[in-house]
Amino acid sequence: MARIVKSGSPEEGVFLTSVDKMLKWGRANSLWPMQFGLACCAIEMMATMGPHHDIARFGSEVFRATPRQADLMIVPGTVCKKMAPRVRKLYDQMPEPKYVIAMGACASCGGPYQNSYSVVQGVDKVIPVDVYVPGCPPRPEALLDGLQRLQEKIQQDPEPAIRFAKDTEDTEELTSEREAKQRRDWELGPSELGGEPA
Amino acid sequence: MSLADDVIDTVQEHVIEEDVQKDKPLLVTDPEGLRDVMAEAQDAGFDHLCFVTAVDWPKDEIEDNAAWLGFTEEREVEDPDDEEDEDATETVPVESKGWHLDDVDDGLMEVVYNLYSYDEGDHLAVQVWVPREVDQCSVPTVSDLWAGANWHEREVFDLYGVTFEGHPDMKRIFMPEDWEGHPHRKDYDLGEQQYIYREDGIDKVTKDAGKGW
Numbered sequence A: 001m002a003r004i005v006k007s008g009s010p011e012e013g014v015f016l017t018s019v020d021k022m023l024k025w026g027r028a029n030s031l032w033p034m035q036f037g038l039a040c041c042a043i044e045m046m047a048t049m050g051p052h053h054d055i056a057r058f059g060s061e062v063f064r065a066t067p068r069q070a071d072l073m074i075v076p077g078t079v080c081k082k083m084a085p086r087v088r089k090l091y092d093q094m095p096e097p098k099y100v101i102a103m104g105a106c107a108s109c110g111g112p113y114q115n116s117y118s119v120v121q122g123v124d125k126v127i128p129v130d131v132y133v134p135g136c137p138p139r140p141e142a143l144l145d146g147l148q149r150l151q152e153k154i155q156q157d158p159e160p161a162i163r164f165a166k167d168t169e170d171t172e173e174l175t176s177e178r179e180a181k182q183r184r185d186w187e188l189g190p191s192e193l194g195g196e197p198a
Numbered sequence B: 001m002s003l004a005d006d007v008i009d010t011v012q013e014h015v016i017e018e019d020v021q022k023d024k025p026l027l028v029t030d031p032e033g034l035r036d037v038m039a040e041a042q043d044a045g046f047d048h049l050c051f052v053t054a055v056d057w058p059k060d061e062i063e064d065n066a067a068w069l070g071f072t073e074e075r076e077v078e079d080p081d082d083e084e085d086e087d088a089t090e091t092v093p094v095e096s097k098g099w100h101l102d103d104v105d106d107g108l109m110e111v112v113y114n115l116y117s118y119d120e121g122d123h124l125a126v127q128v129w130v131p132r133e134v135d136q137c138s139v140p141t142v143s144d145l146w147a148g149a150n151w152h153e154r155e156v157f158d159l160y161g162v163t164f165e166g167h168p169d170m171k172r173i174f175m176p177e178d179w180e181g182h183p184h185r186k187d188y189d190l191g192e193q194q195y196i197y198r199e200d201g202i203d204k205v206t207k208d209a210g211k212g213w
């Protein structure tokens, strides 16, 4: 990503990169998740926040209690049909750029609640998802892995890091644009997006 | 003597069956006797209604479990036609839970109340069996005895379609008002999904997957 100058050379202490790469690097390494939980997976998310697994090592310890200050929505648990409109509303309130991790089998595809009267069969029916973390519940390590995948994804994003939204309508446009892109990503698969993440 | 025995002795005329399951006493009563039993239980010291729930028994499931539920009994054949087969048994229908299997049309709904006494640490389960057809499926409320029963009864109404007569606010508690059917009934159609969306601050139901979630 950046060229690091060898120690001892006359350029020592100089770090060359582009603004775009630096922004993406910063963005990827300071994802502020939203503090909310939907079911049992949330307990595992809380364990990830704790001192043992310490999500702070990856720059995401700042769980915000409001969507307006969050970049990352971890959807930890079962999305009920009644919750779905609320999840959508919370997502819409998050500022761009925003990312979503579907944590656990429930959020990814309905999990144990297949063919249920009350459960949405995957949060991707409601909001676009960047990373799916399988498991019931996924262990904290798995969530951390999902987070690192997301960081890689952000850093490899071919779109420029800065896009300007002039007013609310533009923000909505950006959101729908993002959803369209998400679907495209889904159809293309990782290989066409610049290779499998390392 | 435990509190439960006290209650069972006092309301003997309403007790259809009594039993002990998992070390906890259980009594079966009928909808007419329910309020007397519950009032008596409260007087006796059952100050906590842990929960109200229900079990749906469609007719075919009762038939499959008839012996276990006590609706049939194995008896020795009095005088077998075949002289040699003296131990022959036959299955005869008997009354159980206040019902005869022949009187059951669509099935039965078992409504269960779990009582607990904080002082004595005693448990008591009370069961009522009513027809499961939605228009006949009703039992008297106990929400005036234990205020906590209010929401429990609404939950049972919402999910099982049991109406609690005399309840001050008998409406759904989880599902939106216009939801069709009672989801925990065994004949609830899971094939036809209903979706929820918000309009003017209330949850609405639609069958159009594109309109709700």
Ligand code: SF4
Binding pocket: A039, A040, A041, A042, A076, A077, A078, A103, A104, A105, A106, A107, A111, A112, A135, A136, A137, A138
């Ligand atoms: S995936 Fe498993 S652990 Fe996670 S919310 Fe669903 S049921 Fe609970």
